[in-house]
Amino acid sequence: MTPRVMAYRVRHEDVPDTSEAFERAAGLPDGPEKDRTREEIVCAWLPMADRLAGRFRHRGEALEDLRQVAAIGLVKAVERYDPYRGTAFESFAVPTITGELKRHFRDRLWSVHVPRRVQELRGRVRDARDELAQRHGNMAPTVEDVALHAEMTEDEVLMGVEAMDCFSVLSLDANLSALDEEGSATPGDSLGGWDEALDAVINRESVKPNLRRLPDREKRILFMRFFHGMTQSSIAKDLGISQMHVSRLINNSCARIRREVMRDAA
Structure with missing residues (x-):
């Protein structure tokens, strides 16, 4: 095992040693025994998958749903991993699980279709905001601050900020802050009808x-x-x-x- 992997295991206690189980599964023909061995490996690595899912918990999706998506990525990683290539399973599984989580957000959670470039701008704006918030406390960074920190134009920052609201849509019956003479207005009130x-x-x-x-x-x-x-x-x-x-x-x-x-x- 390389020093890098050893250092990583010191930081996280959810990295089990399943090398023997992987070698055993690789030598078995397809069937119930191989499936059971892979299930044991998946169960051993589930805590790591849960930890990776936790990184996405503040993006508008329930943590339990994220854990299920991460578990699917883990299963795919276990099925595709070849222990004889000399790569540690963790190095193979982390990008596989993370990619599964990112695809989940990209393909399933956008209420409004957003181009890939705008999605990337959204991620850069979010990361820049988080880093600036940690650096300056609870003070909300301005558009100019985010643009300088992320090396983006202010127009790109504004585009990324707008994309942050695309995971959810506003109900047509939602009350708006503006009030008319008859009471609270809703988005549905502004929609036109069919002109006969x-x-x-x-x-x-x-x-x-x-x-x-x-x-x-x-x-x-x-x-x-x-x-x-x-x-x-x-x-x-x-x-x-x-x-x-x-x-x-x-x-x-x-x-x-x-x-x-x-x-x-x-």
């Missing part, structure tokens, strides 16, 4: 060319009926014809336009 007039716009545009082809009297009658809201009797009186004649002209004109619109659509 949009269907009318589509219909009007569809029939316009066909309306232009109608005789002048039929166009005038339809305009008076559907745009001015006049009754058939009022139209008949205005034009000096019978109400029955007006009704017949309206029905014939509408039927003609309907046929032409259906024909054009086909």
Whole structure:
């Protein structure tokens, strides 16, 4: 065992010696006995996986869920590890488990899709804030302080700060600080509804060319009926014809336009 690994084991008591178990598992064929040996190894290294999961506990995810993700990474590391390559299992397992935890945050917890570059900016801003907070106490660092410390532009810092809120979304029913006359406002109050007039716009545009082809009297009658809201009797009186004649002209004109619109659509 190298001096580096020995020094690491002194700092952490959750680094067991499972070299013999790994060699035994490597010599076994696939089957129940090999699975049991690997399970023993996983159980022995679970405390280390829990410690690695604890590093991510302040990022908006429950610690128990993080431990489960770390355990999955540990299982993958045990399955992939080759004891005959001369690398200590800890050196192989730590990046595997950490990578599994980072993928969990990257793929599962973002409520809003954020580009990879912005995610990286978020991490740099978070680390810079933590380091400055440890250095200067509880005083919150300014955007300029973070930019100088992390060697970033202020725009990049602001982008990273905005990305910190993308793990969770605000409910449409959440109360906002602004109050209106009727009480507290919510984000849902600012959302628009479906405009039923949009269907009318589509219909009007569809029939316009066909309306232009109608005789002048039929166009005038339809305009008076559907745009001015006049009754058939009022139209008949205005034009000096019978109400029955007006009704017949309206029905014939509408039927003609309907046929032409259906024909054009086909």
